[in-house]
Amino acid sequence: MSETPAAQSGQRPRGAAYDSVFLRAARNEPVPHTPVWFMRQAGRSLPEYLKVREGVPMLDACMRPDLVQEITLQPVRRHKVDAAIFFSDIVVPLKAVGIDVEIKGGVGPVIADPIRTRADLQRLRPLEPDDMPYITEAVGLLVAELGATPLIGFAGAPFTLASYLIEGGPSKSYENTKAMMYGEPELWAELVDRLAQITSAFLKIQIEAGASAVQLFDSWAGALAPDEYRRSVMPASAKVFDAVEPFGVPRIHFGVNTGELLGLMGQAGADIVGVDWRVPLDEAANRVGPGKGLQGNLDPAVLYAPTHVVETKAREVLHAAQALGGSHHIFNLGHGVMPTMDPDALTRLVAFVHEASAR
Numbered sequence: 516m517s518e519t520p521a522a523q524s525g526q527r528p529r530g531a532a533y534d535s536v537f538l539r540a541a542r543n544e545p546v547p548h549t550p551v552w553f554m555r556q557a558g559r560s561l562p563e564y565l566k567v568r569e570g571v572p573m574l575d576a577c578m579r580p581d582l583v584q585e586i587t588l589q590p591v592r593r594h595k596v597d598a599a600i601f602f603s604d605i606v607v608p609l610k611a612v613g614i615d616v617e618i619k620g621g622v623g624p625v626i627a628d629p630i631r632t633r634a635d636l637q638r639l640r641p642l643e644p645d646d647m648p649y650i651t652e653a654v655g656l657l658v659a660e661l662g663a664t665p666l667i668g669f670a671g672a673p674f675t676l677a678s679y680l681i682e683g684g685p686s687k688s689y690e691n692t693k694a695m696m697y698g699e700p701e702l703w704a705e706l707v708d709r710l711a712q713i714t715s716a717f718l719k720i721q722i723e724a725g726a727s728a729v730q731l732f733d734s735w736a737g738a739l740a741p742d743e744y745r746r747s748v749m750p751a752s753a754k755v756f757d758a759v760e761p762f763g764v765p766r767i768h769f770g771v772n773t774g775e776l777l778g779l780m781g782q783a784g785a786d787i788v789g790v791d792w793r794v795p796l797d798e799a800a801n802r803v804g805p806g807k808g809l810q811g812n813l814d815p816a817v818l819y820a821p822t823h824v825v826e827t828k829a830r831e832v833l834h835a836a837q838a839l840g841g842s843h844h845i846f847n848l849g850h851g852v853m854p855t856m857d858p859d860a861l862t863r864l865v866a867f868v869h870e871a872s873a874r
């Protein structure tokens with residue numbers, strides 16, 4: 516993929532969102548309050564989402580800029596979050612390179628022919644800049660409409676994508692994935708290398724179209740021991756972070772159950788490390804080390820408790836984040852919004868975080 520002039524010079528024009536609270540916090544500049552957004556803030560918890568998705572398969576929706584624009588904006592309008600996250604899915608770039616993948620309701624991504632052999636690897640061609648005109652168009656429309664609200668682009672990390680490609684769908688134990696990683700390390704290395712290219716290209720497409728931060732989801736990396744992560748996964752994820760580094764946008768790295776991996780996930784090249792609810796943020800700061808921001812980490816299930824409990828728990832998160840000196844924290848849940856969550860509880864939480872962190 517050829518470098519753009521912006522990437523070559525290491526500079527991007529400063530968009531309208533440059534001085535937003537979210538991007539200032541991401542750069543560790545002083546902010547008037549802690550910014551907040553939610554992973555999976557768009558989606559089935561919102562009645563307006565269910566309405567526009569009626570009769571449209573998930574991956575078809577991801578390829579329609581008008582729907583992507585509307586769905587991405589819905590939680591921004593409703594909750595007044597400090598950032599939008601692009602509505603798409605981690606498997607969209609796999610579909611763009613020709614993998615037969617579908618998102619089944621109530622299940623998740625399902626791959627028709629899993630990738631398990633060297634011959635299968637040939638089906639995973641590089642992602643070219645022009646493969647996703649619908650993404651470029653949707654990001655462009657969104658950034659224009661969002662104005663001073665930043666748009667977070669995202670992609671799946673090589674390990675998490677590999678787990679879907681090898682298992683053929685969601686998994687709890689990742690046995691086929693680990694069998695390849697342990698038993699055929701050369702084939703594994705080639706697979707995650709190809710995925711690093713695809714993921715880097717997907718992120719670059721979003722950044723070049725105007726996304727002003729990116730999040731790499733290695734949602735399932737917590738299934739790995741630290742040594743295995745360091746040896747078999749971190750090099751491919753580091754390639755992705757290196758590939759987008761010249762654009763100068765904040766890079767967030769997130770996974771679930773990654774308490775033992777937080778230091779390595781930072782070292783892979785992230786500016787901000789996402790933390791689930793299992794490790795308090797002050798302890799996470801020790802594990803990640805100085806110079807990086809943290810994102811998180813309210814247990815999503817807390818949102819099912821009464822408002823005063825949500826507020827007490829949110830205050831605990833804000834308090835633990837003070838170990839970072841105040842600015843370098845982005846409030847989020849420890850994982851995604853659940854489909855059965857009360858959207859009003861999320862709206863109240865945004866207002867509460869803004870108020871309780873005002874300085």
Ligand SMILES: Cc1c2[nH]c(c1CCC(=O)O)Cc1[nH]c(c(CCC(=O)O)c1C)Cc1[nH]c(c(CCC(=O)O)c1C)Cc1[nH]c(c(CCC(=O)O)c1C)C2
Pocket residue numbers: 554555556557558559573600601602603604605606618620622623624669684685686732734851
């Ligand atoms: C960031 C993002 C993702 N998916 C979607 C978004 C859009 C942002 C948003 O909704 O706010 C839409 C997005 N993607 C999907 C949905 C639900 C489908 C629908 O509404 O019909 C939505 C709204 C489908 C999907 N796609 C995936 C799953 C998980 C399956 C499993 O448990 O293994 C599911 C259920 C794969 C996937 N997709 C994603 C991840 C990483 C985030 C995470 O850890 O939650 C993962 C693991 C990322």
